[in-house]
Amino acid sequence: xxxxxxxxxxxxxxxxxxxxxxxxxxxxxxxxxxxxxxxxxxxxxxxxxxxxxxxxxxxxxxxxxxxxxxxxxxxxxxxxxxxxxxxxxxxxxxxxxxxxxxxxxxxxxxxxxxxxxxxxxxxxxxxxxxxxxxxxxxxxxxxxxxxxxxxxxxxxxxxxxxxxxxxxxxxxxxxxxxxxxxxxxxxxxxxxxxxxxxxxxxxxxxxxxxxxxxxxxxxxxxxxxxxxxxxxxxxxxxxxxxxxxxxxxxxxxxxxxxxxxxxxxxxxxxxxxxxxxx
Amino acid sequence: xxxxxxxxxxxxxxxxxxxxxxxxxxxxxxxxxxxxxxxxxxxxxxxxxxxxxxxxxxxxxxxxxxxxxxxxxxxxxxxxxxxxxxxxxxxxxxxxxxxxxxxxxxxxxxxxxxxxxxxxxxxxxxxxxxxxxxxxxxxxxxxxxxxxxxxxxxxxxxxxxxxxxxxxxxxxxxxxxxxxxxxxxxxxxxxxxxxxxxxxxxxxxxxxxxxxxxxxxxxxxxxxxxxxxxxxxxxxxxxxxxxxxxxxxxxxxxxxxxxxxx
Numbered sequence: 001x002x003x004x005x006x007x008x009x010x011x012x013x014x015x016x017x018x019x020x021x022x023x024x025x026x027x028x029x030x031x032x033x034x035x036x037x038x039x040x041x042x043x044x045x046x047x048x049x050x051x052x053x054x055x056x057x058x059x060x061x062x063x064x065x066x067x068x069x070x071x072x073x074x075x076x077x078x079x080x081x082x083x084x085x086x087x088x089x090x091x092x093x094x095x096x097x098x099x100x101x102x103x104x105x106x107x108x109x110x111x112x113x114x115x116x117x118x119x120x121x122x123x124x125x126x127x128x129x130x131x132x133x134x135x136x137x138x139x140x141x142x143x144x145x146x147x148x149x150x151x152x153x154x155x156x157x158x159x160x161x162x163x164x165x166x167x168x169x170x171x172x173x174x175x176x177x178x179x180x181x182x183x184x185x186x187x188x189x190x191x192x193x194x195x196x197x198x199x200x201x202x203x204x205x206x207x208x209x210x211x212x213x214x215x216x217x218x219x220x221x222x223x224x225x226x227x228x229x230x231x232x233x234x235x236x237x238x239x240x241x242x243x244x245x246x247x248x249x250x251x252x253x254x255x256x257x258x259x260x261x262x263x264x265x266x267x268x269x270x271x272x273x274x275x276x277x278x
Numbered sequence: 279x280x281x282x283x284x285x286x287x288x289x290x291x292x293x294x295x296x297x298x299x300x301x302x303x304x305x306x307x308x309x310x311x312x313x314x315x316x317x318x319x320x321x322x323x324x325x326x327x328x329x330x331x332x333x334x335x336x337x338x339x340x341x342x343x344x345x346x347x348x349x350x351x352x353x354x355x356x357x358x359x360x361x362x363x364x365x366x367x368x369x370x371x372x373x374x375x376x377x378x379x380x381x382x383x384x385x386x387x388x389x390x391x392x393x394x395x396x397x398x399x400x401x402x403x404x405x406x407x408x409x410x411x412x413x414x415x416x417x418x419x420x421x422x423x424x425x426x427x428x429x430x431x432x433x434x435x436x437x438x439x440x441x442x443x444x445x446x447x448x449x450x451x452x453x454x455x456x457x458x459x460x461x462x463x464x465x466x467x468x469x470x471x472x473x474x475x476x477x478x479x480x481x482x483x484x485x486x487x488x489x490x491x492x493x494x495x496x497x498x499x500x501x502x503x504x505x506x507x508x509x510x511x512x513x514x515x516x517x518x519x520x521x522x523x524x525x526x527x528x529x530x531x532x533x534x535x536x537x538x539x540x
Contacts, residue, residue: 043447046454054457061467066320067327186303193315203322 020116027112028120035097036090036124048128052082052136060144063202072147075140076232077201080225082136083129083164084195088171089188090125095175095262096184104179108266118259122168129164149234156231159244163224166251167195170220172258179265195221220254223247287376288384295354295388305350309396313346314403320466321408333497335410340496341466343397344489347390347431348459353452354389355435356442358382359527369538372528379436379524386435390428413496420495423502426509427488433516434484440523465489484512 038044056078063074098104107117140146148156170191178184195201198208198216205213205222216222224247227240237244268274299305320338359382362368372378404410414420442448461467462476463485469477480486487508494502531537 038450042445043450046447046450050454051457054454054461058457058461058467061461061472062320063323065467065471066323066329069327183303186307189304189307190311193312197315197319202319203326207322207326 016113020113023112024116024120025123026120027117028123031094031121032090032124032128035094035101037093037097038090048082048085048132049135052078052085052132053139055082056136056139056144059202060140070145072140072145074202075144075146076137076229077225079136079140079146080133080160080163080228081195081199081201081221083133083160084167084192084221086129086132087125087164087167088174088191089185090128091121091168091171092175092178092184092188094121094125095172096178096181099179108270114263114266115259118172118262122165122172122255125168125171126161126164129168130161133160133164146232148232152231152234152236155235155237155240156228158237159224159227159231159240159247162244162247162251163221163228166220166224166247166254169251169254169258173254173261176258176261176265179262195219198222200225218250220247220250223250284377284380287380288387291381291384292388292391295385296392299350299354299389299392305354305392308349308353309346309393310399312349313342313396313400316345316466317342317400317403318407321404333411335404335408336412336497337493338466339400339404339410340397340493341489343400344465344485344492345460346396346400347393347427347488348463348465348485349452349456350389350393350396351386351431351435352438352455352459353449354392355386355439356448356452358385358389358435358439359443360448363538366538372537378528379521382436382439382520382524383432386439387428387432390432390435393431394424394428415498416495416501419501419506420492422506423491423495426491426506427484430484430488430509430513430516433513433520436520437516437523440520440527443527459483459485462486463489482512484509484516487512 033039038047056075059074059078060071063069064071098107137146137148141148171188174184174187174191177187181187194215197203198212199205199219199222200216201221205216205226208216223243227243227247230240230243299309317339320342321335324334324338359368362371371381374381401410401412405412442451445451462469462472462480463483464472464480465485469480469486487505490505491502491509494500494505528537
């Protein structure tokens, strides 16, 4: 008896790259449309437009009343912080909902490049976070006296993009953790509140106790917001480049941790046959 | 006899709902954890402005606690009917011989009472971490203030439950209405510092008077009798409006055969 041996299909590196790019691009877009529960006007507008609007006014009023600082200080902090809603909550849903919607086993059964699959999810949420933050910044400029130096607008843009990326990265980590939890949004809410308290959004880092400053340094957002505040006052890339780089490194560290956890949970789920267990 | 049965029913549903909310991570978060974070933020903000002398800490703790009460009322009541639909119990409850509005009263009071646990947690947090003094200028009026606040917020919760059900995504409305009510009801920012056109809005909102009743009894210069009276007046108005709304909503749902539809 002989068995025919089929030649193994050989894929050129270029084909592999093209496939990975398609998974990255189309997979990311599809995950946004299908897994992000808020991607419809009836939820998006109240949650990602209305909520941030009132958050901005609330903290501007509270902060300026309690501290006598300009409302603009609080407006900038909160305008950047509202991107967390899109980044952290969005990314948590984009990963954790695979399990709840029953698509996780199908995704993991495919030979798709995991790095492309995972990284593709970032893009729509980074873009979404940027949109929400830019909207809030415009609101701050129109109503709360926020002023950005035109000479450093590009620096503000780069710092904002980096900050939103690092927030999305911690959202990815929370999403990976949520694959094992009953309610993933609990952690997302905690992260959002943690950033509000520890990262200098409303209270300058120097006025917090030492241990809170330490926690703030480990969280994403802190260095990025410092860079944005300084750039808004006219600082150039030479002055805030270090802060932006630090923020980027923190974001990359969270993204790598998220991917590693995702891989670990995938292996563990395969080994223990718990892929579809809720 | 009828009244006693209704009271017993409301009581049973209230505590049943409190126990249910205690099992929900989301409600534990918004009732116990979020107020502590907002209280801490408030303490640091006022300390940054040099204003933690006297009763400022108590002012902040009560305000942050009341913010938690509002969140619990908003999400607990806003989604009440929607959750019954989701769980498949709405048809059974509406068809039961027991009056449905009493069931809803119990449910909304459950959410509000649960929310008030958050105030206790926030006060304890302030005492332990920030050395906040606990004192009340009118200790005998305080229980009445708390009762007035619970009753008015419960009635408002019922109105929210019956009106939010018309919107498909009640939780999204909750996300929208958390901050503005915190702001316009003077929970942490005095109303006097807000634009004049905000005041009439705050007058028709129960949390404004509930907050004033509780603050008046603890750190006020005079007993908050007006605030307590306004709480009860608004509670009656909300209840009547909620009854009408409930009749309309249930009628519409029966007519369109959408009682159990999401």
